[in-house]
Amino acid sequence: MWASPDTQVAVVAKDKLVVTTDRTALKLVPPTEAPDGIRIFLGIDREAGAGQTADGRAVFAVLVQGEPDDSYAGLREIGGILDDREAGIAVNVVGLSNWHGVHTHCANCGEHTVVVEAGHVRECPACGAHHFPRSDPAIIVLVTDDQDRHCSVATRTGRPDASPLSPASWSPANPWRPPYAAKSSRKVVSSSGTTCTTRAASPGPSRRA
């Protein structure tokens, strides 16, 4: 799949991705132009017209070492202007990049771990333990009016700068689904809205064990 000429590769350094020169979209490169790094298989794009065969095309990410330069952009800069497909790719690979960045050693015995399972698992060569990205559901909700003209924000009591926050909540036991977002938003900002749209999903923010 990697070598197929229509494979697309997102290039990631730390929490930033390579973007087009006008900084409005991800720059997805063919495998021949991808730099060296940790390869992560993201899946097969089977949307109508994707790829050169009926099976669709493979999408990978490559995590490169070093600091991102000006050809990269973070989610805070471009996350709101990417289309749904690219937003999904971006948040997924940034989450995995952050996880790989801080889970370099085994939480069980301290040995340096190696990347296996197409970039989605780290394995300890000493004790055999497998380490996975955190996957319990977590959601961030932006509450807007029906024409996306206004959004609701909250503030933290006691913070001197009273910086606004998007209402957020999480569910440790139940799968993430839109009704839960509507319910949690009503609790936080008394919004009565019920129409929810999922923009993107990613492995949650990584934490050390």
Ligand SMILES: [Zn+2]
């Ligand atoms: Zn170990």
